[in-house]
Amino acid sequence: MENNRKINLLVTSSLLTKSAVCFSGFLYFLCFPSFNHGQLAWGTFVPFLLAVPSLPKKAALSYSFLAGGLAGLGTLYWIYPTCRWGGVNPVVSLFALGGLAAHGALFWLLFGASVWLFFRRPLWQFPFWAAASWTVLEWLRGNLFSGFPWLPLSCSQWQVPTHLPLAEIGGGYAVSFLIMLFNGTIAVALKGVWGREKRWLACVPSLAALIGLTVWSIFLWRTPLPAVGPPVDVAVVQGNIDQYKKWDAAYENEIVRSYSALTREAGLTHPALILWPETAVPGWIPNDARYTQWIQKLAQENQTHLLTGAVTRQENRDYNAAFLFSPAGKIIAHYRKMHLVPFGEYVPLRALLAPFVSVLNDLGSFDQGREATVITIPGARLGVNICFEGLFPTLVTRFTNNGAQVLINITNDGWYRHTAAPEQHFSSSVIRAVENRRWIVRAANTGYSGFISPKGKITSRTRLLEPAVLRDSVEPLNVLTFYARHGDLFIVLCALLLAFGFWRRGKNFVEVIPQSLL
Numbered sequence: 001m002e003n004n005r006k007i008n009l010l011v012t013s014s015l016l017t018k019s020a021v022c023f024s025g026f027l028y029f030l031c032f033p034s035f036n037h038g039q040l041a042w043g044t045f046v047p048f049l050l051a052v053p054s055l056p057k058k059a060a061l062s063y064s065f066l067a068g069g070l071a072g073l074g075t076l077y078w079i080y081p082t083c084r085w086g087g088v089n090p091v092v093s094l095f096a097l098g099g100l101a102a103h104g105a106l107f108w109l110l111f112g113a114s115v116w117l118f119f120r121r122p123l124w125q126f127p128f129w130a131a132a133s134w135t136v137l138e139w140l141r142g143n144l145f146s147g148f149p150w151l152p153l154s155c156s157q158w159q160v161p162t163h164l165p166l167a168e169i170g171g172g173y174a175v176s177f178l179i180m181l182f183n184g185t186i187a188v189a190l191k192g193v194w195g196r197e198k199r200w201l202a203c204v205p206s207l208a209a210l211i212g213l214t215v216w217s218i219f220l221w222r223t224p225l226p227a228v229g230p231p232v233d234v235a236v237v238q239g240n241i242d243q244y245k246k247w248d249a250a251y252e253n254e255i256v257r258s259y260s261a262l263t264r265e266a267g268l269t270h271p272a273l274i275l276w277p278e279t280a281v282p283g284w285i286p287n288d289a290r291y292t293q294w295i296q297k298l299a300q301e302n303q304t305h306l307l308t309g310a311v312t313r314q315e316n317r318d319y320n321a322a323f324l325f326s327p328a329g330k331i332i333a334h335y336r337k338m339h340l341v342p343f344g345e346y347v348p349l350r351a352l353l354a355p356f357v358s359v360l361n362d363l364g365s366f367d368q369g370r371e372a373t374v375i376t377i378p379g380a381r382l383g384v385n386i387c388f389e390g391l392f393p394t395l396v397t398r399f400t401n402n403g404a405q406v407l408i409n410i411t412n413d414g415w416y417r418h419t420a421a422p423e424q425h426f427s428s429s430v431i432r433a434v435e436n437r438r439w440i441v442r443a444a445n446t447g448y449s450g451f452i453s454p455k456g457k458i459t460s461r462t463r464l465l466e467p468a469v470l471r472d473s474v475e476p477l478n479v480l481t482f483y484a485r486h487g488d489l490f491i492v493l494c495a496l497l498l499a500f501g502f503w504r505r506g507k508n509f510v511e512v513i514p515q516s517l518l
Contacts, residue, residue, distance in 0.1 A: 025067030029074025053119035064112025072101030078419035127184025161456035165220035170490030243414030267302030296329030336369030405476035
């Protein structure tokens with residue numbers, strides 16, 4: 001009877017421990033849009049960090065993967081309806097969602113392996129190992145195989161700019177490190193209090209580090225950012241054109257009328273720049289004379305610079321691009337998108353996959369631009385990135401280093417309709433603003449468009465799925481942040497820390513994953 005009771009207690013304890021690992025995956029997606037409970041991020045990983053080390057190796061990795069899959073499904077659920085609206089069959093749509101969720105879950109598995117290993121080091125070291133491991137894995141997820149840096153942990157704080165200043169030192173990765181260090185410190189404190197040996201003092205080193213980073217963050221927040229010129233007035237036009245009407249000839253006149261009316265409204269206050277979203281023009285610029293002349297006329301009529309996204313064919317290549325029209329109606333600058341969306345704008349491994357998977361848009365495959373072009377208007381130099389490019393921190397800093405004083409993101413999130421994806425996408429622009437200490441102006445076809453200050457404060461924003469004109473002023477800045485100048489040096493330091501830890505653990509770490517998966 002006593003043996004049965006012990007067995008039942010062990011089974012219950014094991015189930016609770018495994019559930020705790022998965023609970024962190026559930027809390028993770030609550031931190032982001034559309035739930036936006038970012039405050040949970042400061043405790044989301046505590047159950048994971050406490051539970052994983054107490055499981056056998058195989059269970060630790062299996063449940064880490066499961067937790068990551070739950071987090072991925074919760075944040076990326078919009079993949080399925082987006083594919084279905086685009087005409088993709090249900091099986092392939094489910095495969096796309098499952099594949100992307102599993103891709104993210106793989107990094108959770110690796111994080112679980114690191115947690116399982118390093119919890120066996122001196123307890124005071126654990127928060128640092130956990131934070132470094134998560135940060136390096138987050139970087140790998142955003143860069144390997146073209147990269148998918150969607151919703152890093154730092155984006156959970158997009159509504160609380162006072163939590164973001166460290167991004168100007170180590171990018172959004174430094175904010176992710178800070179959050180995970182806090183989680184690790186809480187886990188170590190709880191472990192010390194609940195353990196047989198009262199080792200709660202083990203949390204003191206990481207607590208001291210947190211205090212130091214917080215003080216540094218406050219200093220950065222309070223540091224003034226002197227503008228190099230007077231504010232520049234900008235008006236954003238959000239056309240709210242249904243993605244599945246954009247390239248239908250039956251709706252061309254409707255699109256032209258809508259953008260013409262909104263642009264005239266935007267021009268009433270005589271801004272220095274009127275901004276349209278990605279592929280706002282239902283034709284090719286300057287290849288299609290009708291649409292080129294239409295925009296020229298609008299620029300002349302409003303006597304302002306007009307920047308629009310449009311597709312173009314140049315030198316026998318097709319590009320997703322942005323064009324600047326002068327008040328005289330001339331095209332005076334353009335930028336060609338450098339980082340394309342896999343399967344949305346090109347097919348990776350074309351020779352192998354093209355027979356089975358086509359590009360998921362009506363325009364076919366695009367070619368890749370090569371230059372981070374800076375576009376000049378009176379009063380400011382602009383760095384324009386297009387859609388998906390705004391997710392990549394070092395790509396955006398290329399514009400800053402090339403002299404951009406204001407950053408522009410034009411995008412078409414009409415694919416996602418009313419899901420959480422448009423707001424999730426918007427959150428990344430907040431991090432880019434702080435990393436570069438630049439105003440960011442965002443023009444989205446269906447929303448969210450907005451203005452974000454160099455400190456990450458959203459000064460104005462449109463609603464989703466509504467036509468709108470949004471006006472604000474931005475200040476040109478020349479300051480170069482540590483992150484803009486030195487890139488991912490912080491990641492290098494985290495990687496060196498981990499390499500040292502793995503070297504000290506030697507054979508044990510190498511054996512954690514393969515043996516556990518047998």
